[in-house]
Amino acid sequence: MKNPIILFFFLICSFFSISQNVTISGTIKDSQSGETLIGATVFVKELKIGASTNVYGFYSLTIPAGEYTIVCSYVGYKDFLEQIKLNESITLNKELTGSDVVISEFKVEAEKGDKNTKGTQMGTVELDVEQIKNLPAFMGEVDVLKTIQLLPGVQSSGEGNSGFYVRGGGPDQNLIMLDEAVVYNAAHLFGFFSVFNADAIKNINLIKAGMPANYGGRLSSVLDISMKEGNDRSFHGDGGIGLIASRLTLEGPIQKNKSSFIVSGRRTYISELAQPFIKDDSPIKGSGYYFYDFNAKLNYQISDKDRLFLSGYFGKDVFTYVQAESGFTINIPWGNATAALRWNHIFSDKLFLNTTAIYSSYDFTFEGRQEDFSFGLYSGIRDWNLKADFSYYPNPKNTIKFGMNYTYHTFIPNNVTATQGDTEFDLGGAVRLYANEGAIYFLDDIEISPLLKLNAGFRLSTFQHIGPFKRYIKDNDGNTIEEIDYDKFQSLKTFVKPEPRLTGRYTLNETSSMKFGATLNYQYMHLVSVGGNSLPTDLWIPSTDIVKPQQATQLNLGYFKNFKKNAYEASLELYYKDLRNLVEFKDGADPSDGVNDNIDNQLTFGKGYSYGAEFFLKKSLGNLNGWIGYTWSRTMRQFDELNQGKEYPAKFDRRHDLSITASYNLGEKWTFGAIFVYATGNSITLPASKYFVEGELLVEYADRNSYRMASYHRADISATYTGKKFKEYKDIETGEIKKVKKKFTSSWNFSVFNLYNRRNPYFIYFDNTGNLTQGTLDVAAIQVSLFPILPSITWNFSF
């Protein structure tokens, strides 16, 4: 008697062989550079089904055997049509040629341009790097982070603050990845410039809702940035020289069509340039600021089925302040470094694997020195990460992804040192925290019916706080009552959390659809701010036996509609987010006071919620394009130990947030860009009353975040003049005038930031001048603004 299971299996197999399905799979690339195209579509006309390429340019489509017209397409590229007779599975690699006109010709193909209504991934925005380059650039630097902050639901943390907020979540709730490596601090000085050099970037994907199960570890968003692989056909370069900074990118083949490299660097020099012009007696003489970043990537196609990538990023900011007369100096270097080794393997025409090994680190140092006294505060993170992501394409109705992810974290939240002459103060040495973080996931992007598509997934994540570690147990007065020592790898606490994720799309008609989502996310790392503003001084702290993982439940509902044959995209999204186990410092906590204490003893925990509506209208074809994004939202927090347990608005609770962007092409040479942003002011805590003790003025503060600063609004404009892209020559034989693309092209960009010179508030402080004794005491509220109108010129080139 044969095993019934085997019999069943045999039946299933025979069923499949009867239907004679074939699979076409392969990679879609750019014919000029050899770069893989992400999200390109391979569409079967007769069956009206298709597949899109994954982040490595790989696609797989399983269809019944037959004769078909296959269309490969990608925005900004000429379609490729091919008539094929399929009676067995084949590998179909294609190369598409980019259209050379700046604005792609208007095309009406079923899959192209309707991701807005057809994709299940709601809350996802894919940004086109070329489009970003046409927008006004702050100080001439095209910036990824600045651009995503123009989208609804994504808010900048304001001038002078690094980080961004997505749908009421804090700046630590965004998973920012560069070629699969996590970047902890994605901004240079105070958030003005991101660490991403736009010339080296291929693709930017922002997911602000319905995070699919293959992503985790952060609650609010995923910003997945892929670098270019490097042109494997010929040698090219891009660069720019500006007032503030310059950048250069070089790419080319190492072995033609087989391996390539890309290196990219950027540095500021305004500080050095300005030095000779600063008078010797000026208070800022000797002070300065600079940053640099460097990206490098190698990629090697080992075989048809295997590809290897090695990428690295290294960036640093250094801020120096010198006050010569008092012998006082401050030095603040900080930066990220990441390295990732990735291996793509195509197991079969339906199964694709990407494995990555990553090293990521972030360091921040604050050093102050006065005569022979020096003080230092250091904080850092080191991650060793291994992940494997499988994509399985069994049939056109299902795309299955599964995989695992493991990270070994080392945190140094605060290491304080102080010396006076030869004496070194004993402040306990560096305290390190260690943790294991892991996850496994499974998801299926499934077409239930022609109208209903779902992305259903499950992620099981785990986090384990391990030793070596010394736990100080404190009583209410802050005295240590017990010290517990944990050995290396000894577990203090393990968290295992289930994270179900569901998003879906229901098609209403040819041009509109409804999308919905419900997700549960956990986050095991927390960024705690020392002061009211978010700075590189913020500390990353892991979950421990005291600190529980942050948790978010998010519900979304959206209506999406395209107009005029996908020329206009519009959407209205509603969301509600419930947050638990949020982390803040207790009132009066001092992060440098970590001696004989654990930093997490100084934390307090609470919850919050956020809800809002986002409206978005985008025009992406024609000479005039751009978008309008408006968000209405409310974000509240409640901590038992803060604000007397009363609910209070989060710092970035922003009732209204409006962004309007536009770019206009005038002929072949000129492009004009404009941005207008408006946001409700940040909430801050101000003094309510004053009183005197020992003749000194003291203040009592009002409820936390009960005051709103003035609203933030600003307009920027830019104009880009592009030199000739084509050379003309006369064909000797036919007498025809022919055009050929020039090897070296350049453009000039003129930008004005803050066109009408609005003094947007950065923070408000209170000062008292005069003397109580003489009755001249005067208190005043002073608003500090950072940037006035700032024009800039950049010369960009490409070869």
Place this chain on the structure above:
Amino acid sequence: MTSINKNTVLFFLFVSSLFLVSCEKEIDVDLPRPEEKLVVEGVIETGAFPYVILSKSTPYFDPTDISSVANSYVSDATITISDGTITNQMTKLCSSTLNSAQQRQLSELVGIPMNLLSTYDICGYVDLSMLGEVGKTYEIKISWNNEEYVGSTQLVNPVPLDSVWFEVFGDRDSLGFLYAEMTDPVSKNNYYRWFAQRINSYTYGSLIGQQKDNNFLTPSSSVFDDEFVNGTNFEFGYGRPVASDKFDDQAPERGFYKVGDTVVVKFCSIDQGVFSFISVAEEQILSTGSPFATPVNVPSNISNGALGLWAGYSPHFDTIICKK
């Protein structure tokens, strides 16, 4: 020995550098009217009689001219003080009953401007029959506006300084700081506050003949605890408190003691309530203007929502003559 507050100071200086590219303007801030609260400022010291001054908090932007400040003092309360055995009602003492010299003395002691005391009738509460004794815990009960407020402080065992000396700083000729050596008791939770007064007179300058300091002054970070030094013998130093706009509170003598000064150091042992109040209050004052300062209210040791401090100081005195 003031490492904890250094952080705030440095952050403050870091921020001042931001003003290089920024601009400031005074703005009008519309704050809601806050609740008026009682402010208590009371002191009891070993061998001295206790005093309590009451005032009210005022909205932050309300004027601070002399008459408004005068109006903020409270003299219609009743206060009782107890040392654990005896309870007395404190008597009201008003500035109008004092002569000019007494008013000046009072002004130096409690920090109320002289012109306020002489122009207006400012009242405080005292108990001339009760003198502070080491070891006792003193409780005050204030009745005002149908509310009761209670504060308690202890005169702890005074920990002495093993030695105090003056040392010239760096390559300066006659200017320097005071240093002290002490041994912190093995028991935990010892808290200290440093006061110093120059009792010699000016031999130079516009104030020649006048006593340099008329009362004990505190530096901007005047308190510390034994968290890092518990049970150990250690040294620390303090600069001279800057408290006025006299000529020697400007460069080059600002913050320095001078060879020839006779300084009385009053090194007080205090309880935790006093330490918490003073350390947070000093941090608040130091971080005015810094965006990195977290807005923290100063923790009062009086009940029922009153602000301020009821402080017991248990001093150890040392007199030193600054020599090179």
